[in-house]
Amino acid sequence: METHKLEEIIAQDPFFFGLNGAFCRTIAGCGKQMRFEKGQYIYRQGDAADRFYIVRHGHVALELSAMGKPHVFQTLHDGDVLNATWIVPPYRCFSNARAVGPTILIAFDAACLRGKCDDDHDLGYDLMKRFIPVVVERLNHARLQSLDVYGAGSDN
Incomplete structure (x- = not known):
């Protein structure tokens, strides 16, 4: 996928809504489209977090391993x-990510983008403001799911 097309996708994506054009160009320069088939792992818990993704089409299951099962x-x-x-x-994946069916993602090279953020702190700050709520939301989902699976604790 050419950078110009990717730049347009980023500019129209709800997650990046309101991002200035120069930042969209910078981010697009670190991205590419990828396809995953049903059941294929995008990454596994403990892997280096060397990419982040926007789901273009499809579904991705986030999994945690417990008792030897995802x-x-x-x-x-x-x-x-x-x-x-x-x-x-430390830039590590905290869960597994698996394609539920055929899935198309936009993948962004993390090292490339971290370098761009180091060079332009305004870009880094804007991205941090967008990603921290995602991290908090995922932790909340994992916490609630673990309460559901393992129970809310003892009745003291």
Whole structure:
């Protein structure tokens, strides 16, 4: 996918809504489109968070391993952001991400974008404001799912 087309997609994406044109160009320069088939892992827990993604078409299950089995704690859909830990040291994936069906993602090279953020702190600050709520939301989903799976605790 050419950078100009990717720039247009970024500018129209709800997650990046309101981002200035120069930032859209910068981000597009670090991105590419990727396709995953049903059941294919996009990344696994513990992997380096070397990319983040926007789901263009399809569904992605976020899983945590418990008792040797993966448990889905959230399913992402078109327009959702995937792997927000690219921006938070130590840059490791905290869950598995698996395509539920054929899925098209826009993948952004994390090292490329972290470098751009280091060079332009305004870009870094804007992205941090967009990604921190995603990180908090995912932690909340995982917490609620674990309460559902393991119970709310003892009745003291």
